[in-house]
Amino acid sequence: MNNMKKDKTLKSNKMNGFPWILPAFVFIVGIIYYSIFYTFKLSTLDWNGLDPIQTEVGISNYTKALFSDWVFWKAIQNTIVYFIFTFLIQNFLGFIFAAILHTKVKLATLHKCLIFIPTILAPATMAPVFRLLFSPQGILQDIFDILHLGITVDWLAKPNSALFILMIVAIWEFTGMSFILYYAAMSQIDKEMLEASRLDGAGNFRTLLSIVLPNCKGTTVSLAMLGIIGALKTFDIPYLITTGGPNHATEFLGTYIYRQGIRQSHLGYAAAISVMLLVLAFCGAILINKVNKGDEK
Amino acid sequence: MKKTRVLAVILVALMVMMTTVLAGCGGSKKTEDTSSETSGEVVWWGWTPGSPTNEQYIAEFNKEYPNIKVTWKQTSIDDYDAAIKPALANGKGVDAFEVSAGSGNGGVKVFGGQAIDLTDAVKKALGDNYKDKLNEASITTMTVNGQLKALGVGTVYSGNLWINKDLFDKYNVKAPTNLAEWKEACKVFKEHGIDGFVQGAGQGAFNMDTFHAIADNVSPGTFTKAARGEVEWTDDSIVKALELWKGLFDDGIMQKGALGLKQYPEANNLFMSQKAAMVMMGSWYTSNTLPDTMKASIEAASSKEEPFTMIPIDFPDIAGTGKTGSMFGDLDYSTAVSATSKNVKAATTFAVWLGTSQSGQQIIADSLNVVPSLKSATPNWDKVKLVNPEKQNEVIKKYIEKSMGSGDNPRFAEINADMNQKMMDVLAGVAGGTITPKDGAAQLAGTQADSK
Numbered sequence: 001m002n003n004m005k006k007d008k009t010l011k012s013n014k015m016n017g018f019p020w021i022l023p024a025f026v027f028i029v030g031i032i033y034y035s036i037f038y039t040f041k042l043s044t045l046d047w048n049g050l051d052p053i054q055t056e057v058g059i060s061n062y063t064k065a066l067f068s069d070w071v072f073w074k075a076i077q078n079t080i081v082y083f084i085f086t087f088l089i090q091n092f093l094g095f096i097f098a099a100i101l102h103t104k105v106k107l108a109t110l111h112k113c114l115i116f117i118p119t120i121l122a123p124a125t126m127a128p129v130f131r132l133l134f135s136p137q138g139i140l141q142d143i144f145d146i147l148h149l150g151i152t153v154d155w156l157a158k159p160n161s162a163l164f165i166l167m168i169v170a171i172w173e174f175t176g177m178s179f180i181l182y183y184a185a186m187s188q189i190d191k192e193m194l195e196a197s198r199l200d201g202a203g204n205f206r207t208l209l210s211i212v213l214p215n216c217k218g219t220t221v222s223l224a225m226l227g228i229i230g231a232l233k234t235f236d237i238p239y240l241i242t243t244g245g246p247n248h249a250t251e252f253l254g255t256y257i258y259r260q261g262i263r264q265s266h267l268g269y270a271a272a273i274s275v276m277l278l279v280l281a282f283c284g285a286i287l288i289n290k291v292n293k294g295d296e297k
Numbered sequence: 298m299k300k301t302r303v304l305a306v307i308l309v310a311l312m313v314m315m316t317t318v319l320a321g322c323g324g325s326k327k328t329e330d331t332s333s334e335t336s337g338e339v340v341w342w343g344w345t346p347g348s349p350t351n352e353q354y355i356a357e358f359n360k361e362y363p364n365i366k367v368t369w370k371q372t373s374i375d376d377y378d379a380a381i382k383p384a385l386a387n388g389k390g391v392d393a394f395e396v397s398a399g400s401g402n403g404g405v406k407v408f409g410g411q412a413i414d415l416t417d418a419v420k421k422a423l424g425d426n427y428k429d430k431l432n433e434a435s436i437t438t439m440t441v442n443g444q445l446k447a448l449g450v451g452t453v454y455s456g457n458l459w460i461n462k463d464l465f466d467k468y469n470v471k472a473p474t475n476l477a478e479w480k481e482a483c484k485v486f487k488e489h490g491i492d493g494f495v496q497g498a499g500q501g502a503f504n505m506d507t508f509h510a511i512a513d514n515v516s517p518g519t520f521t522k523a524a525r526g527e528v529e530w531t532d533d534s535i536v537k538a539l540e541l542w543k544g545l546f547d548d549g550i551m552q553k554g555a556l557g558l559k560q561y562p563e564a565n566n567l568f569m570s571q572k573a574a575m576v577m578m579g580s581w582y583t584s585n586t587l588p589d590t591m592k593a594s595i596e597a598a599s600s601k602e603e604p605f606t607m608i609p610i611d612f613p614d615i616a617g618t619g620k621t622g623s624m625f626g627d628l629d630y631s632t633a634v635s636a637t638s639k640n641v642k643a644a645t646t647f648a649v650w651l652g653t654s655q656s657g658q659q660i661i662a663d664s665l666n667v668v669p670s671l672k673s674a675t676p677n678w679d680k681v682k683l684v685n686p687e688k689q690n691e692v693i694k695k696y697i698e699k700s701m702g703s704g705d706n707p708r709f710a711e712i713n714a715d716m717n718q719k720m721m722d723v724l725a726g727v728a729g730g731t732i733t734p735k736d737g738a739a740q741l742a743g744t745q746a747d748s749k
Contacts, residue, residue, distance in 0.1 A: 022307075049382055051410050136554035137567065156557030157499070159729060245499055246556040247725040247732075262379045264714040265407050 036278065042271035049267040061272035072273065075251045082167055082252070083231035090171045091223055094178025095216070099208055101179075102186050112183075119176035127240030130169050131156070159249030162242050166250055169237055174230075178223055185219040186212060221292045228284035232277055253277045328388065330641045336364035337643025342384070343369070343395030344377040344402065345630050346584075346666045357660050358650055365643045367393075374561075377402045385411040388637035392644040396447045398438035398627040399709035399717075401502065405439055405631070406713075409446035412633035416445045418645050422653045431653065432628075432701075435670040438710045439631050447631035448652030451667025454626035454700035455506040455579030455708055456513065458613075462606040462688060464491065464574045473575075476548075476615040483550050486574050492552045495573035497560030498728060501721025506708070507545075507577050508724055510612040512538040513623035513706075521625070523745075524711035530741035539727050539734035541615055546728045556729055562598070570600035580700050581629065583609075583665040586683045586693055590665075606685040608692045624703035627710045629667045665693075668701055719744040 043062070046055040065072045097115055101108050118126075132138045134156050141153040155161035189212060197207050235254030238244055244251040244259065251259075253273060261270030331337070343351070351369040358367060372380045377395075384391045385408065396405040396412070419427050428436055435449025460472055465482075468489055473479035483493025498504050512520035516534035523530045545551045552573070558564055560578075567573040569585075576582075584590045591604040611622045632648035634641055650657045658674035661667060663681055676697070683689040709717065723740050726732030732740070 048407055050386060050407060131563070135558065135563070136552065137563075137572070152553045154554030154557060157554040157729070158556075159731060162557070242557070243499065243559075245725060246729055247722050258379075259718070262382070264718055265378075265404075 039271045039274050039278075042268055043275050045268040045271075046266075047268050048265035049261070057268065061269045062276070064269065065273055065276065071248045071251055071256060074248050075253045075256045078163060078250065078252055079231050079234065081163065082170070082234065083227055085167050086170045086174070086231070087224060087227040089167075090175045091178045091182075091220065091227075093171070093175045094180075094223075095182045095213070097175070097179045098182035098186055099212065101183060112179075115179050116176035118173045119180075121173070123173065123236040123240060126169075126173070127237070130165075130241055134165050156242055157246060159246055162246060162250045166238055166241060169241065170234075173237075181219045181223060182216055185216040189215045217292075221288060225285055225288045228288065229281050232281050232284070253280075328637050328639050330639060332365075332640035332643035334642045334646050335362060337366075337392075337640040339365060339367045339392040339640050339644045339647050340390055341367055341369050341393040341395075341632075341644075341647070342372070342381055342391050343630060344372055344374045345395065346664070347371060350664060350666065353664075354651065354657070354660060357656060358647060361650065361654075361656065362646060365646060367647055374402055378407075381408065385635060385637075388635075391635045392638040392640045393632050393634055393648055395630040396439075396633045397630055397709075398434070399707070399712055401627075401709050401717075403630070404714065405441060405446055405633070408633065409439075409441040409444075411636055412446045413636050413641060413645070414444035414446065415448055415634065415645065415648065418649050419445065419448060419653060422649045427653070430672060432668075432670045432672065434626070434628055434707070434710070435631065435652070438628055438707070447633035448648050449628040449631040449670040450652050451629055451661050451669050452626050452700075453579050453581045453629040453667055453708070454624045454703060455577075456510045456612055456622075456624040456703075457579070457609045457696070458494075458575050458611075459568070459578050459582050459607050459609055461568070461571060461574045462608050462685075464571060464605075470574075472610050473613045474611070474621075475613050475617065476544075479550055479613045479615065480548055482574070487549075491571075492567060492573040494550050494575040494577075495552050495558075495564045495567045496555050496577050497558040497564035498546075498551065498555040498725070499557050500559040500561065501717075501724065502709070503560040503564075503577060504724040504728075505712075505717075505720055506579065508538060508542050508720070509625055509708070510577075510623065511541050511615065513625070514538075514612060514614060514618060514620060515541070515616040516618075517620050517623055518706070521706055521711060523741075524707075524716070526745060530745055531735075531738045535741070536734050536738045537616070539723075539737050542724065543727050543730075543734060544615070551728075556725060565594070566598035566600075569594045569598040571602050571605060580626070580668060580697070581666060582607075583693060583696070586689050587665060588682065588684050591684055604684045606688050608689060609696045622699070623706065624700050625706040625708045626668075626700060626703055627708040628670070668697060713748055715748045716741070716744055 044056060044058055046057045046061075047053075097111075101111060105111060133140055134153055135141070136153050138153060144151045144153065155165050193211060193215075194207060197211050202210065231252075233254055234252040235258065238250045238252050239255050239258065242250040244255040254277075257270045257273050257277070260266045260273065332339075341351070341355075348369065348371060351371070355367045355369060359365070381391065381394055381403065385394070394403075394408070394412075396403045396408050398405060419431075423430050432449065432452055434452055436445065439445055439447045439449055464470075464486070465472060468485055470482050470485050471478060473482045479494070486493040496503060496507065509520050512535060515538045516532075519528055519532060519534045520538075522528040523532065523535060546555065552558075564573070564576055565578075568576040568578075569591075585594050585607060588604050591607075595602055595604065614621045632651055634644040634648055638644055651661075652658075652670055655671065655674060658669040658671035659677070662669045662674045662676045665676060665681065669675075678690070678694070683693065712720065719741060723732060723737040727734055727737045
């Protein structure tokens with residue numbers, strides 16, 4: 001009887017709070033859902049975005065992307081490679097930095113700032129710096145020349161190395177985010193648990209691997225989800241540093257949507273790729289959630 | 298339960314309202330022109346030539362039309378399409394806007410639908426024989442479905458190299474006229490720590506210029522014929538041109554890492570800071586022969602060097618055919634008037650003044666930025682002072698004359714957006730060794746067939 005009353009009160013509290021968020025909720029959902037439906041409608045058109053004539057083409061924009069556009073698949077491939085490498089490396093570094101800074105390190109605050117600063121710097125500000133750094137006329141080339149290493153810094157000009165450079169930039173930029181989340185997660189670990197592991201004779205590495213890492217699982221899952229969505233949405237770094245080149249070697253879905261929709265005025269085709277991006281992001285999030293829930297069982 | 302249902306109904310109703318409101322925002326309504334031919338407020342969108350030159354044009358315009366207030370709104374060349382598209386669709390805040398021929402940014406075929414027909418206005422300004430008074434391209438390339446959608450301000454030509462004459466003299470290097478001399482020149486400059494030739498091959502439009510020049514060197518006119526569908530892109534001369542294009546990368550003429558570099562700002566900065574002796578640029582670069590413009594360009598390249606003597610030379614005869622000196626050009630930019638503007642009459646006055654009046658076109662001519670559309674407007678050489686008049690005056694005069702006489706050889710006007718993208722892909726692929734010249738030519742032919 002008592003429990004039923006409690007449930008009712010809880011429900012009533014929930015209902016009372018609802019009107020407060022209603023305007024923002026309607027506004028946000030209205031915009032987001034309107035945009036999604038409008039994009040879906042656009043994806044069935046052959047239209048340049050301005051012409052009064054819009055030609056209905058059904059699902060042909062989708063079939064074109066899926067069956068006859070190698071650049072679309074190249075963008076998907078780049079996204080997968082980019083996600084795997086950046087996720088593994090930046091989270092490994094973020095985890096290690098967080099663990100180190102949970103020990104007694106001198107100038108810990110300074111180190112935290114140094115690790116986190118790249119995350120708050122706008123890619124638009126840093127892109128010219130990286131273009132210069134990785135250019136044959138840049139400082140890296142000067143250093144190699146002084147050391148007579150015989151290495152030419154033409155990495156942005158080569159299809160294989162250009163993607164690698166973008167991943168380095170992304171790792172440099174987002175490791176701070178992984179670090180801060182792992183640092184916060186590690187602060188929540190019960191100290192008694194760590195002490196118990198010490199008493200059981202576990203060394204630093206064993207404690208990190210068997211106690212700290214499993215306790216940060218929620219953070220890792222969140223970072224994986226953010227990583228997948230971030231990789232699918234990647235635009236600024238490749239657009240500003242390589243413009244998707246050379247010859248689409250660093251093309252991502254975001255840059256390709258922009259290229260098709262704006263540069264080539266194929267708004268319908270760009271919308272179709274956007275819808276597929278949305279579906280992929282949705283599937284990615286579900287997959288990570290399922291894997292996480294499976295592990296919990 | 299009832300409360301929940303009521304809330305859900307309200308929620309859905311509000312969302313539908315919201316969506317309807319947003320959907321309603323998309324349409325453009327017919328607006329009323331509140332301006333006259335001598336008064337109004339005009340917002341002029343564009344990407345070139347950039348402040349403060351545009352403001353100088355406006356100041357000159359205001360001497361004749363003091364009651365038309367023109368505001369210049371500039372975006373970068375890369376962002377222009379993205380910025381102007383929603384502005385035009387929305388129908389507000391754009392009165393006059395720049396468009397270009399063909400597949401470049403602001404293509405008239407994409408944006409012309411939002412512009413009024415200027416035929417009557419230009420007839421009123423220049424008479425029925427207006428076509429005789431204007432550069433042919435300023436009419437033909439701006440005509441869409443029989444309507445004159447914009448008025449050309451000036452034409453740019455490409456096909457030549459620019460060289461730093463001071464560096465050539467300093468190191469006693471001969472301006473290259475063939476492949477062997479070009480290689481030798483690059484080698485000598487390299488020995489002195491300078492890039493011989495620089496190209497931002499990561500920015501495709503300029504690759505197309507170089508390729509077009511090579512194709513014209515192999516077989517004059519074939520590139521244009523292929524662009525028009527009169528010759529297949531798989532023609533032997535095109536394949537040969539692609540092979541020669543690749544050779545520029547393999548033979549050390551293109552600087553290392555060229556495919557990772559952009560023409561603007563990087564290649565331009567290297568030339569302007571005298572770290573490179575040659576660059577593939579067109580007639581728009583002529584304005585750098587003016588001391589003030591060159592100083593600004595040098596400063597923009599973060600260099601403290603003094604202005605130097607730069608001159609145009611013919612593209613070297615790398616095919617060994619002896620057929621050199623080809624130039625190709627398009628209108629650099631033209632002014633269109635938005636059909637949904639509230640200042641159509643005032644904006645038309647401005648577009649007509651800039652594109653057809655003697656005073657408007659004279660200031661364009663003297664800026665040396667583009668070759669004016671009005672045939673009677675030529676640079677006033679008594680007024681125009683170059684960095685090194687002794688070495689530059691005659692060369693530049695001949696260069697402008699030669700450009701204007703280049704005939705029917707468009708730069709991008711015959712290439713649509715899909716072909717443009719494919720050509721950029723093929724040129725980057727051939728240069729990087731991932732596409733063979735033969736396959737590249739076949740890909741160009743395939744895209745041409747698909748986009749018919």
